[in-house]
Amino acid sequence: MKTISLFAIAVLAIAANTSFPEGEDPLMRVKAVHEKIRTIDCTIEQFIHDGGSVSRYAGRLRADSSGRFRIDYREPSQQTVVATSNSLLWYIKDTATLYVIPSNNPKTAGTSLGMTGSFIKKIDESMKIQYLGTGFHGFFTAVHRFILLDRSTGLKIEMSTGIKDNVILEKKIRDRDGREVMREIYGDYRDIDSMKFPHRVDVFALTGRGVVRSISKYKNVVLNSNISKRNFVLKVPAKTKVLTYGPE
Amino acid sequence: MKAAVEIIRKLCILFLITLYFQGTASADGDSVIFTGNTIDIGLRELAKGITAASSKRDLESLAAAVTDRYHKLGYTTTMVEKIHVRKDGIVEIAIRESKIAEITVRGVSDGIAKSICAILRPSEGELYNVHVLRSRSMEVRRRLDISSIKIRVLNRDGSEDVSLVVTARRPLWGTFRGEMLYEPIYGLSPFIEYRQKMAQCSLTLHGNAGVRQSEFRKKEGVLRFSVETFDRCQIFADFGWTGKTDVWESAHTEYHERTHRPSVGMNVQSGGFVFELSFVQSSIHLRDYPSGEDDHSELFVKASAAYRETDILLPGMDGKSFAISASSGKSSLLEGYFMKGEAMGVTSWSPAVWLTFRSKFIGQYVSAHERYYMFYVFDRFLPGFADDFTSTTARLLLGVESEFEVYPDTVYLAPLVNGGRFRSEAGPSWYNAVGSGISISVRIGTFGFQAVYAWDIQGNMKDGSFLMTANGTF
Numbered sequence: 001m002k003t004i005s006l007f008a009i010a011v012l013a014i015a016a017n018t019s020f021p022e023g024e025d026p027l028m029r030v031k032a033v034h035e036k037i038r039t040i041d042c043t044i045e046q047f048i049h050d051g052g053s054v055s056r057y058a059g060r061l062r063a064d065s066s067g068r069f070r071i072d073y074r075e076p077s078q079q080t081v082v083a084t085s086n087s088l089l090w091y092i093k094d095t096a097t098l099y100v101i102p103s104n105n106p107k108t109a110g111t112s113l114g115m116t117g118s119f120i121k122k123i124d125e126s127m128k129i130q131y132l133g134t135g136f137h138g139f140f141t142a143v144h145r146f147i148l149l150d151r152s153t154g155l156k157i158e159m160s161t162g163i164k165d166n167v168i169l170e171k172k173i174r175d176r177d178g179r180e181v182m183r184e185i186y187g188d189y190r191d192i193d194s195m196k197f198p199h200r201v202d203v204f205a206l207t208g209r210g211v212v213r214s215i216s217k218y219k220n221v222v223l224n225s226n227i228s229k230r231n232f233v234l235k236v237p238a239k240t241k242v243l244t245y246g247p248e
Numbered sequence: 249m250k251a252a253v254e255i256i257r258k259l260c261i262l263f264l265i266t267l268y269f270q271g272t273a274s275a276d277g278d279s280v281i282f283t284g285n286t287i288d289i290g291l292r293e294l295a296k297g298i299t300a301a302s303s304k305r306d307l308e309s310l311a312a313a314v315t316d317r318y319h320k321l322g323y324t325t326t327m328v329e330k331i332h333v334r335k336d337g338i339v340e341i342a343i344r345e346s347k348i349a350e351i352t353v354r355g356v357s358d359g360i361a362k363s364i365c366a367i368l369r370p371s372e373g374e375l376y377n378v379h380v381l382r383s384r385s386m387e388v389r390r391r392l393d394i395s396s397i398k399i400r401v402l403n404r405d406g407s408e409d410v411s412l413v414v415t416a417r418r419p420l421w422g423t424f425r426g427e428m429l430y431e432p433i434y435g436l437s438p439f440i441e442y443r444q445k446m447a448q449c450s451l452t453l454h455g456n457a458g459v460r461q462s463e464f465r466k467k468e469g470v471l472r473f474s475v476e477t478f479d480r481c482q483i484f485a486d487f488g489w490t491g492k493t494d495v496w497e498s499a500h501t502e503y504h505e506r507t508h509r510p511s512v513g514m515n516v517q518s519g520g521f522v523f524e525l526s527f528v529q530s531s532i533h534l535r536d537y538p539s540g541e542d543d544h545s546e547l548f549v550k551a552s553a554a555y556r557e558t559d560i561l562l563p564g565m566d567g568k569s570f571a572i573s574a575s576s577g578k579s580s581l582l583e584g585y586f587m588k589g590e591a592m593g594v595t596s597w598s599p600a601v602w603l604t605f606r607s608k609f610i611g612q613y614v615s616a617h618e619r620y621y622m623f624y625v626f627d628r629f630l631p632g633f634a635d636d637f638t639s640t641t642a643r644l645l646l647g648v649e650s651e652f653e654v655y656p657d658t659v660y661l662a663p664l665v666n667g668g669r670f671r672s673e674a675g676p677s678w679y680n681a682v683g684s685g686i687s688i689s690v691r692i693g694t695f696g697f698q699a700v701y702a703w704d705i706q707g708n709m710k711d712g713s714f715l716m717t718a719n720g721t722f
Binding site: 047049051052054138139140154172174175176177178179180181182183185187202204206210211213215 | 289321322379380383558559560561562599600601656657658692693694695
């Protein structure tokens with residue numbers, strides 16, 4: 001009984017704690033953990049579950065901390081996606097077509113790699129942070145909870161980060177009306193050269209057709225290798241048809 | 249072009265994790281005032297370091313940053329009109345905010361057009377915001393059964409405001425919802441519902457039946473006509489008809505009932521809550537009833553409240569819902585008044601993306617010791633007790649299941665346990681019953697199938713029973 005009481009008190013103490021431990025800013029520690037990762041080179045497998053249909057994409061991903069990335073898909077066909085500072089380029093070899101999505105399209109602005117790094121970088125710049133205290137996530141993993149208000153988009157992000165590992169475990173994104181529009185669950189964190197890296201990211205997003213889910217799995221991950229800048233330049237054959245997906 | 253749009257959509261989904269994020273610098277402002285702005289979007293933060301002595305280039309950059317912030321927030325027609333240094337040394341930034349001045353709706357009746365306008369622009373003088381408008385157009389589709397909505401934004405001559413030209417289309421048919429259930433009491437039970445929304449009113453028709461041992465055990469139909477009186481408040485009139493064969497303690501003692509049940513009432517929706525109040529007058533014809541064949545009538549009032557979390561993305565994983573109702577009235581079957589209360593709740597908790605724990609509770613009570621008013625104990629909520637038609641005046645049921653995702657978003661497997669405590673049909677004694685089982689579910693889009701095999705935990709597993717449900721919306 002005494003053990004149960006002590007456990008209950010400990011649980012309540014963790015749950016009720018809504019201020020940072022003195023001299024510690026958990027968000028900064030999360031940031032420090034993520035800033036260790038400068039480049040990522042890995043194989044990627046993505047599944048899109050959309051109203052009963054499943055699409056599978058597989059290929060190689062290379063990314064750097066500036067937000068640039070390149071994915072060379074082998075499946076379902078040879079395709080290359082490159083994110084530059086002002087657009088997202090998608091080249092489909094079979095149809096010799098290049099889709100260009102400018103970053104000023106409100107629907108796709110800021111599209112970048114499904115990693116936490118680019119998000120973490122923006123916390124300092126444009127987000128108002130509210131610390132909610134500690135709590136539990138999943139199978140009783142102790143977490144810090146935050147609400148981040150993105151002043152530049154008006155969206156509210158509820159974020160849980162692991163107390164032990166200082167990694168992001170979950171983000172819930174709410175629109176201005178408070179309705180949850182997206183949920184990201186980061187899992188299967190593994191140590192790579194003493195750095196924590198999620199090997200699976202599940203994303204649920206509200207779309208016009210209902211909730212769409214994507215599952216991204218990362219394998220053969222190499223962190224902080226040298227990735228040439230040339231990888232982030234997309235070269236396409238001369239007769240490629242270019243289609244721009246402009247702002248609405 | 250359609251293929252291109254689909255490809256782009258896929259791309260957006262593939263990279264949607266950080267779809268919503270964009271960064272801008274933040275800072276504190278001083279010696280700067282903003283005029284013409286009516287909303288707080290943190291503009292002062294952009295003006296850090298700006299003073300009357302700032303260069304023209306810095307001032308222009310500030311104007312661009314302010315316009316950019318409006319645009320990123322969705323106010324794409326709002327802009328900085330002028331930036332200048334006043335005689336008192338304060339930098340004034342004049343903003344031209346753009347309002348929705350007028351909405352013209354085409355393609356639907358005047359009544360629906362009025363409803364669309366009310367949703368798109370709930371109050372006069374609202375600023376034009378592309379994100380807000382997109383979210384409201386989804387609400388229009390959802391609330392008014394609009395199959396497609398296109399919005400054109402036009403500048404109004406000589407003004408910073410905009411006009412919206414909305415082209416909406418409604419489907420010819422309303423929404424069908426169907427379900428096929430195999431449950432312990434009434435057997436194979438098809439259910440179908442058709443709902444047709446009109447401008448300020450809607451018509452709902454639903455019917456269900458139960459077929460067991462090759463005969464109809466239940467036939468039921470309800471017609472509801474409801475009128476929206478003001479925002480999210482409806483008054484309604486129902487007419488229900490039921491023909492059922494129920495059992496008295498054992499399957500061999502059956503009685504038949506035929507009920508006509510007109511009612512009127514109102515309901516109010518607020519957030520995830522729905523409150524409903526109705527007045528019901530029933531005429532009941534009973535045959536083979538222990539007290540003899542007879543016609544009866546009842547009059548009662550019913551109040552109910554239901555809550556369902558509406559602002560979460562995955563209610564199946566971490567949603568909560570509950571419903572509570574109480575009714576009281578007088579019946580010629582009884583001496584005096586009766587009271588009936590029911591409560592039901594479901595809560596889900598998902599510690600991992602592949603596992604969801606779900607618990608439910610049901611509580612039911614009726615003051616009338618008359619079979620017609622009692623509840624079955626072993627219904628679809630407490631399966632596993634085949635051919636047991638025990639009824640009760642009070643029942644408390646708790647159930648827990650752990651649902652494993654076997655194949656993402658499609659196939660789920662769930663061991664489950666349900667425990668019930670109920671009062672004896674004959675007297676004041678209380679009894680317990682526990683059933684365990686396993687459920688397999690398949691969900692594809694708006695269609696779902698679930699099969700449950702359950703058995704009495706104190707009995708033999710092979711003596712259990714099946715419960716099956718298939719449902720869909722189209």
